[in-house]
Amino acid sequence: MAVNVTRPSRFKSYGLHAVLDDTAYTVYTCPPNTVAYMSLVFVSNASASASDVSVEWDDDDSGTPIVIIGGKNLASGEFIQLSGSFLVLEESDTVKMTTANTAGGNNPDVSIIVTVEEVFLPNG
DSSP: OOOOOOOOEEEEEEEEEEOSTTOOEEEEEOOTTEEEEEEEEEEEEOSSSOEEEEEEEEOTTTOOEEEEEEEEEEOTTOEEEEOSSOEEEOTTOEEEEEEEOOGGGOOOOEEEEEEEEEEEOOOO
């Protein structure tokens, strides 16, 4: 017989704004004693110039970055939304966004929002 065990959790959105090319911005780090289910990644370009956008998951266990969005060129006003499934993050895993090649040598104006459910695990 299966028993459902509930654990304390919370839903939370995190966001940041990239204003420099070739800088890896950390949008989310999974806290200690937590498993996070990331259900949304939303990236938008509010600048007048196109920018290349990359989003990576740094899996702390493997030490190897895994590309979620790789060099997607977003024109002015465009966005990309990943939803409808989820990514499981463990303690110290991070999600980072980098912009590059912003047209005309301008600075980017790219935002990212991620939504996670953080499930708190007991110590030990």
